[in-house]
Amino acid sequence: MFVKITSSGSRRYLQLVEAYRDDLGKPRQRTVATLGRLDQVGDQLDQVITGLARATGRTLPAVEPPSITFETARAFGDVWALTELWHELGFDRLRQAFGRTRHAIDIEALLRIMVFNRLCDPESKLGVLRWLETVSLPGLSLESVSHQQLLRAMDALVDQQAAVEKTVAQLLRPLVDQELSVVFYDMTTIRAAGLSEQESDVRQFGMSKEGLIARQFMLGVVQTAEGLPLHHEVFDGNTAEVTTLKPTIEKLVARFAVKRMIVVANRGLLSQDNLAELQAITLPSGAPLEFILAVPGRRYGEVADAVAPVHAKHFAHATQEALAETHWNGLRLVIAHNPDTAATQTTARDKTIHALEQQAAQWVGKLDDQDEGQRQRGRKLSDGGVRAKFYRAVCEAQLTRIIRVDLKSERFTYGIDEQALKHAQLMDGKLLLITNTQDLSAEQLVARYKSLADIERGFRVLKSEIEIGPVYHRLPERIRAHATICFIALILYRIMRQRLHAAAAPTSPERALAQLRRIQHHRITLNGSQPSAGLSTTSAEQSALLATLKLSKPRLPEQMTLL
Structure with a gap:
């Protein structure tokens, strides 16, 4: 049958x-x-x-359930998006820069791994290996990556630094307006660990941006008005900021041959030497380099004579924000005045001076009583001790130009420099800009300068999301390589930000990557057969996010490159 x-x-x-x-x-x-x-x-x-x-009296054989083995799921969507962006922007051309290195490993692939790690889960170089166990990088087989390979890749990056910077400049050049480029330059300090001393060590003790003396190196960054990073430079931790402007701008001018360039820099970068050096720089087009520099407080005395008549004419009785301009040493001096800020600063200074005078009077009274033989509770004071404490308090209040402490007198004495106080009150609530640009209005110049705040946001991204510091490398070359890796990561971050902003997407690049990270790579083995791989379903939200970033949907790579 x-x-x-x-x-x-x-x-x-x-x-x-x-x-x-x-x-x-x-x-x-x-x-x-x-x-x-x-x-x-x-x-x-x-x-x-x-x-x-x-x-029929027969027994059917037991049917065994299929043998199914699942491997641990790995994050895929975030590294897929970064890989697509990497190739779209042409960063895979960095492989050509490493074509003549002595290393047999794929330097470009290892560099890509370290850059992606800064954006997805910033770790130490050993931590990168732990991160690789949780992700599936499209087109790369990661089993053979070692800590030594990552370090060798960093060494190759420094060996070919000039070629790498040239390639990155070529990739960014199409994104820069060739007619007019407004660029912003600023510096920050990056904390460095370790106590060892190396030859040509960039880790030096200096004043950090947090106001503390720390072992650090300095990082200068140039970006466009749209927030695109163009160039970075590593300096010793005790380098004076004013000395970094000219060499950085000269490199920028050589790499981005725009017809017109306006450099915007913060207060700490203005000096008489810088003004002369910047005015001497000529672009390849033959046009002079233009600049907008803010006057730092330490140089207010140099421009006070030019500001005083403008203040008397335009700001003395102002009740709202106002702008005016004059000339100083052949350059335009633009003055923005905010009466509310001025009143707040003047009141706060007067209050601090009054408190210091009261403290000084109390100490003087006690010293006089001691001289007359009157005994008082507490430790006995001395003129030298009072002088040191008072001077320290004046320094902490940043009033040394106004409150003059006589450090040579045997007795404790001080005085108020009325001229310096008058100058300080004159400058309260003011932003002073020096420029050689002729065709921008005062309002446009102030708006350009205020856009400098965006580079500060870039520094926050470097220090928080990308976690550039603290740096634990001790060799100067490795520190420079680490800075380059973080700088390339910042470029990818900012391009993602531009595309999200252009689409009015209510999310940040780090949140976008976190959302895409939920797209995972799975591998399954059935009854001991060949493993099969697949991706988790892409949600509508993830698809919309990829479309906003102008990236294709994830798919399994056809081939793997062995490192």
Whole structure:
């Protein structure tokens, strides 16, 4: 007997059929039983088979469940997006810069790994290896990556620093306005760990941006008005900021041959030497370099004579923000005045001076009583001790130009420099800008300078999301390589930010990567066969995010590059 499927019209039936031979010996078939319609008998088929086996006294072999093995899921969507962006921008051309290195490993792939790690889960170089165990990088086989390979890749990055910077400049050049480029330059300090001393060590003790003396190196960054980073430079931790402006701008001018460039820099970068040096720089187009520099407080005395008549004419009785300009040393001096800020600063200074004078009077009274032989509670004061404490308090209040402490006198004495106080009150609530630009209005110049705040946000990204510091490398070359890796990561971050802002997407690059990270790579093995790989379903939100970033949806790579 056997089972047969027969059709009647559009329906199909399951029948039990017996094969036999007739009287003439010819093979024939006859239906023993019709088990039912095929589309209805499916749920009861197992019961029929079991019943037949029981009727014949047979035991059916046990059916074992399939053997299924799942590997740990790995994050895929975030590194996929970064890989797509990496190739779209042309950063894979860095492989050409490393083509003549002595290393046999794929330097560009290792560099890509370290850059992506800064954006996805910033770790130390050893931490990168732990991170690689949790991700599936498209097109790369990661099993053979070692800590030494990462360090060798950093060494190769420094060896080919000039070629790398040239390649990055070529990639960014199409994104820069060739007619007019407004660029912003600023510096920050990056904390460095370790106590060892190296030859040409960039880790030096200096004043950090947090106001503390720390071992550090300095990082200068240039970016466009749109927030695109163009260039970075590493300086020793005790370098004076004013000395970094000219060499940095000269490199920038050489690499980005725009017809016109306006450099905007903060207060700490203005000096007489810088003004002369910047005015001497000429662009490849033949046009002079233009600049907008803020006057720092330490140089207010140099421009006070130019500001005083403008203040008397435009700001003395102002009740709201106002702008005016004059000339100083052949350059435009733009003055922005905020009366509310001025009143707040003047009141706060007067209050501080009054408190210091009261403290000084209390100490002087106690010293006089001691001189007359009167005994008082507490430790005995001395003129030298009072002088040191008072001077320290004046320094902490940043009033040394106004409160003059006589450090040479045997007795504690001080005085108020009324001229310095008058100059300070004159400058309260003011922003002073020096520029050689002629065709921008005072309002446009102030707006350009205030855009400098965006580079500060870039520094916050470097220090928080990308975690550039503290740096634990001790070799100067490794520190420079680490800074380059973080700078390239900042470029990718800012391009993602531009695309999100252009689409008015209410998310940041780090949140976008966190959302895409939920797209995972899975691998399954069934009954010991060859493993099969797949990706988790891309949600509508993730698809919209990829479309906003102008990136394709994730798919499994066709081939893997072995490192």
